[in-house]
Amino acid sequence: MQQNTFFPPVTLQNCEDEPIHLPGSIQPHGALLGFDAQARLLTRSGNAETLLGPLPPLGEGLAETHLSPQVRAFIARLAAGDDTGMETAELTTGAVCYDVVAHWHEGVLLAEFEARPADAPPLAQFALQAHRTISRIQRHRELQGLLEEAVEEIRRMTGFDRVMAYRFRSDDSGEVVAEARRDDLVSYRGQRYPASDIPAQARRLYVVNAIRLIADVGYRPVPLEPQRHPVTGAPFDLSHSVLRSVSPIHCEYLGNMGVAASMSISIVIDGRLWGLFACHHMTPRVVAHAVRMAAQLLSQMCGVVIERVESANRRALQAQVSERRTALVEAAMRTPDLVHALTRNALNVRHLVPCDAAAVLLKDETVVLSDAPLDAFVGDIVRRLEDETVGEVFHTDHWTPTAGVDPHGFFGVLAIPFSRDEGGWVIWLRQEQVQSVKWGGKPEKSLSYGPSGARLTPRGSFDAWTEVVRETSLPWLAEEVEQARALRGELVELCLSRLVETDRMRHRFLAMLGHDLRDPLQAISMAAGILTRSSHAASARVGGRIGNASRRMERLITQLLDLSRLQAGLGLPLNRSPQPLTALTEELLQEVQLAYPQLALHAALAPDLSAQVDPDRYGQMLLNLVSNARSHSKPGMPITVSLAEEDGQAVLAVGNASAPLPPGINSQLYKPFKSGGPNARNKGGLGLGLFITYHMAAAHSGHLALDYQDGRVVATLRLPLQPPV
Structure with missing residues (x-):
């Protein structure tokens, strides 16, 4: 056959790019x-x-x-x-x-x-x-x-x-x-x-x-x-x-x-x-x-x-699956347990997409719909997909499991994330489909050499050549992927609506808690004061303990009310006035010492330092920082408090002996209701103190920061001496 001299010979490198529309x-x-x-x-x-x-x-x-x-x-x-x-x-x-x-x-x-x-x-x-x-x-x-x-x-x-x-x-x-x-x-x-x-x-x-x-x-x-x-x-x-x-x-x-x-x-x-x-x-x-x-x-x-x-086939299938999806989501709306609704009813996620197994994950719960022990395999899939930051839908018919993780014969994966903050995933799995593919000849081109050098040669035999294909499932059809995408959209909407409702109820609860507890708490504080002044030593000690407990509860209620205002976007009200900051700090530290006689407090305060602050908010910030330091300090080690002036700012530093802060914790320090802290002695804390203090500092045009210095965690509060114009 005559070789066309207008274009170079077809080789292994340019076969896919051969300009067959320009043959000349x-x-x-x-x-x-x-x-x-x-x-x-x-x-x-x-x-x-x-x-x-x-x-x-x-x-x-x-x-x-x-x-x-x-x-x-x-x-x-x-x-x-x-x-x-x-x-x-x-x-x-x-x-x-x-x-x-x-x-x-x-x-x-x-x-x-x-x-x-x-x-x-x-x-x-x-x-x-x-x-x-x-x-x-x-x-x-x-x-x-x-x-x-x-x-x-x-x-x-x-x-x-x-x-x-x-x-x-x-x-x-x-x-x-x-x-x-x-x-x-x-x-x-x-x-x-x-x-x-x-x-x-x-x-x-x-x-x-x-x-x-x-x-x-x-x-x-x-x-x-x-x-x-x-x-x-x-x-x-x-x-x-x-x-x-x-x-x-x-x-x-x-x-x-x-x-x-x-x-x-x-x-x-x-x-x-x-x-x-x-x-x-x-x-x-x-x-x-x-x-x-x-x-x-x-x-x-x-x-x-x-x-x-x-x-017509697609429409019939889509109508059937859409009806099932709607029924599944409606069932989920009627129960607070989303995982149960998606997995435990007669109609579950396995009925939406043809599959051999399915799993639903949310928060710390994993439910696998399969007779095989797939929890470890499913967990490995989610960890890898989260690391890869997949989009709305991920699907493959040839999943390669992590070394050491047994896929139990499952190689098809279709996954949708519906709540990333809470680890919400729905995963469908398909088993290996061992195929004997009858090819029209061995499906490869070979390289031969001739006058034009190396070139591709199509196969010479078209006798049926059978290849056994393993570790591959049936492919996910486009309509199946779209059904998964549609379910994801409805689950995301459901989770968001529940989040909004939960947030609204929490705000109402916090506001109600703050108002309804203050009256009985005042009565408890008054009774504690009477007991403290008793001539009977035992009664006085009991009164002191009740007074300390009521003051802690008062601070907690105040923090909850502040949290409610912040989450509602109302901010924190301030009533600034010139304050003798040094004297105010000394007075507050004396209250701490009276409440905790065994606590070692080492204070270094600049004399006669004044600033325009809200005295109640300042006191709340100082007590929050000292309370946080006391809760996380190594037993028997003192808490240091210093107050100084730097560049037109009052700088209050509260430190405590501690192990180094865990990596990555800084992004969590100023969030409310955080959990999983390193200190077992403060497991019951709500994590509100630093959150409230951080926002109070911002309301004063100041700043709060935590860092680790010479074996101590130091919380540094910076407040301007004069409010910005």
Whole structure:
């Protein structure tokens, strides 16, 4: 086969990038002419004058001595018009009748001439046959019967030895799902062909140019003269050409199958290549343009019916699953236990997507719907997906488990996160689907060496070659992924609504708690004061303890009320006035010492320091910091308190001996209701002190920070001496 010198040879490095739409040549069973908008000749195939007679020099228009009057009129009309579609005509020139197919592409009018066989039936006859077949095809309600009838009819119309319906799978490999053939040929039905047999650029051409004939696989390409546009310098794009030369690799591929002629008819649905009708003949075969058009019309109608059947199936499935999803979410809305609603009822998440197991995770709870012990496997999936920060939906049919984690035969994973803060996930699992894939020959290309160096060689044997595929599940269908996405949306909405309601109820509870407890607490404080003044020592001690407890409760109630205001977005009210900060601090520390006589307090206070602060809020901040230090200090170690002036700010520092702060804890220190702190002596704390103090400091235009210095945790409060203007 002649090597096209316009492009470099196809190698392992450039096979996927082979510019098959720019071959620079055509097949020899026809001729091609290219014109500009003024009907001037831009290019022609090397055989054009042999087939069509004399032609003008490049850059000139057609004269009376060129072609026939009807061909010249056809070219002139198209050149003067603005129709960019394909146009076909039966025209005679030089006593030969041609099927002339013309179209505009990238500013070039390409006209292709194929000699019409003398015995070719008229187009009307094929149109009538196609109409009858289409009437039968339209009645099909399932795909297999439709494709079986289509391959029989296309073989009858075209006379090919073999016609196959070839359907693409999700991985772009394909399978022969229907076949009509000569009795003595080996059947290819059920055989799979790898995606590499039809590279991406070839699939694109199958979409834009729905039918392609190779009349003789052993043809010698006829080059265009010239191969580049004389004005732009770009190669002529033959994407829509009916005579376009094809890749020599593909011709070798067909030759290895024993095929001498081939025709492919695309089945395109919504701009996607769904499949092909692949036609093979064991000897060279030219198929008249009218026959090809009738076969293409039949293929287009098959695409319409396929889309109708698949859409109907999808709608029925979606309606069923949507009904189940709605019932599941409504059940979840009626119970506070979301995990139970999704897993423990007769209708659960396993009924939404075809699967072999499912799991729901929320907070610290994991429920797995499977007989296999999958908790560790599911936990590993979630940890890895959280590290990868997946989007709304994750799915794979080939999950690779972490070393040491037993997947128990599950390799298909479909997962949706619905509450990241609380670790909410729904996961569906599919077991390994061990497949014996019957390939049409071993699915690989080999490297051979020849005069042009290393190049790809398609496989030479197409005997059925069986491969056992393991560690792969059935793929997740697009509609299944969308159902998972829809469930995620409803669960996210449900969790958000519950969060809002919980937050609202908490605010109401905190406000009620603060107001309703203060009156009885005041009575307790008064009774404690009376007991403290008793002459009986035991009663005085009891009164002191009750007084300390009531003061702690008073501080807690105040903090809860402050928390309620902050979470409601109301801020903290301040009543600033000039305050003797040193004296105020000494007085507050004395109260602490009276309440905790065993506590060692070491104070270093700057004399006569004053600032404009809210005295009650300042006292609340100081007592919160001292209480926090007392709760977290090493037993028997003193608490240090210092007060100084720096750069127009009052700097209050409270420190306690402690182990270093755990890594990453800084982001949690100023949050309310935090848990999991390192100090077992403060397990009952609500974590409000630092939260309230942080916001009080901000209300004073100040700042609170914690750091670790020389074996001590130091909380540093900075407040401006004068409020900012």
